[in-house]
Amino acid sequence: MTNAPRSAADDAPLRLLPKVELHCHVEGTARAATVAELAAKHGVPLGVDDPDDLYTYESLADFLAAFATVCSAFVEAEDFHRLAYEAAEDAAAAGTRYREMFFSPGFHLDRGIRFDTMWSGIVAGIADGEADHGVRTRLIMDIDKPKGIGPAMALLEVARVADRDILLGIGGDSTERGVDHHMFEPLISEAKKMGLKTCFHCGEDGPAENIAIMVEAGVDRIDHGTRLLDLPDLVKRVVDEQIPLTSCPSSNVELNIVESLEAHPFAKQLDAGALVTLNSDDPTFFRFDLADEYERVASAFDFDEATMLKIRDNAIDAAWLDDSDKAALRAELGA
Numbered sequence: 001m002t003n004a005p006r007s008a009a010d011d012a013p014l015r016l017l018p019k020v021e022l023h024c025h026v027e028g029t030a031r032a033a034t035v036a037e038l039a040a041k042h043g044v045p046l047g048v049d050d051p052d053d054l055y056t057y058e059s060l061a062d063f064l065a066a067f068a069t070v071c072s073a074f075v076e077a078e079d080f081h082r083l084a085y086e087a088a089e090d091a092a093a094a095g096t097r098y099r100e101m102f103f104s105p106g107f108h109l110d111r112g113i114r115f116d117t118m119w120s121g122i123v124a125g126i127a128d129g130e131a132d133h134g135v136r137t138r139l140i141m142d143i144d145k146p147k148g149i150g151p152a153m154a155l156l157e158v159a160r161v162a163d164r165d166i167l168l169g170i171g172g173d174s175t176e177r178g179v180d181h182h183m184f185e186p187l188i189s190e191a192k193k194m195g196l197k198t199c200f201h202c203g204e205d206g207p208a209e210n211i212a213i214m215v216e217a218g219v220d221r222i223d224h225g226t227r228l229l230d231l232p233d234l235v236k237r238v239v240d241e242q243i244p245l246t247s248c249p250s251s252n253v254e255l256n257i258v259e260s261l262e263a264h265p266f267a268k269q270l271d272a273g274a275l276v277t278l279n280s281d282d283p284t285f286f287r288f289d290l291a292d293e294y295e296r297v298a299s300a301f302d303f304d305e306a307t308m309l310k311i312r313d314n315a316i317d318a319a320w321l322d323d324s325d326k327a328a329l330r331a332e333l334g335a
């Protein structure tokens with residue numbers, strides 16, 4: 001019942017390389033065994049005999065249904081603590097040393113879980129995960145885009161009470177289909193007024209125009225941005241302004257957003273001068289971790305060591321840390 005067999009060996013150089021990750025969902029790190037145990041504890045039906053079977057899909061829509069089922073196993077603060085703690089344990093095994101990680105309250109509030117229950121559990125879990133496994137984690141609150149601007153603004157209000165040393169920013173995830181991204185312009189401007197950083201999933205299962213809308217709205221990072229190259233003027237702006245992309249090539253292959261890693265635009269985006277970073281998105285759901293992702297991408301595009309280091313360093317540049325913290329992280333992670 002382990003759903004994360006590693007393909008990059010324990011001593012593979014890209015596993016040992018100290019890494020930074022900017023696009024990973026805490027719920028997307030849930031181990032099948034943990035989900036099974038917690039679902040049994042709370043009497044939550046998972047609809048499958050073997051929880052490993054939850055983690056199969058052919059599209060983003062299938063994936064989001066599985067994601068919601070996995071979320072339903074997490075009820076008490078101690079469950080969220082375990083989720084975040086195990087996320088740090090698994091991240092350490094992938095060589096991740098610093099991570100800005102999403103959590104998605106929409107999937108939990110819907111089930112009657114209080115914001116404070118998930119927040120206090122996750123915050124305690126990342127603290128213990130850092131103490132025991134050396135992975136520093138900060139959080140990004142994701143709003144569920146299809147719910148619309150009303151629930152998104154309401155969540156932003158809830159986030160006012162969150163410890164701002166831990167909550168660095170907000171994002172938006174789920175499908176782009178049928179979602180007019182213009183509606184999120186006030187969310188981005190209000191978040192900025194609150195001093196929060198902003199990012200948005202876009203150009204994943206939607207067109208490059210959604211990236212253009214969110215760039216115009218002023219987001220600090222684009223999550224995925226897979227379709228960026230479809231709009232040359234936008235490429236120029238994203239490159240000129242060095243707006244980071246948190247790319248997740250293997251996730252895009254798994255969800256049939258692109259046909260294969262080789263066909264993924266990651267290498268072309270890098271060549272065009274974009275500040276692209278590599279990320280695992282939902283590692284247990286896709287059965288690989290960040291070290292595997294580095295290995296796969298290096299092999300698909302025949303990238304040499306210097307290129308992989310540049311990609312790693314891009315993630316330090318794109319992190320939401322101030323300049324002195326970035327310099328310290330750069331020194332700590334070395335070459």
Ligand code: HPA
Pocket residue numbers: 025028060067173174175201204251281282
């Ligand atoms: N895209 C959209 N929604 C998500 C993702 C993703 O990559 N991961 C978790 N929720």
Ligand code: ZN
Pocket residue numbers: 023025173201223281
């Ligand atoms: Zn994502």
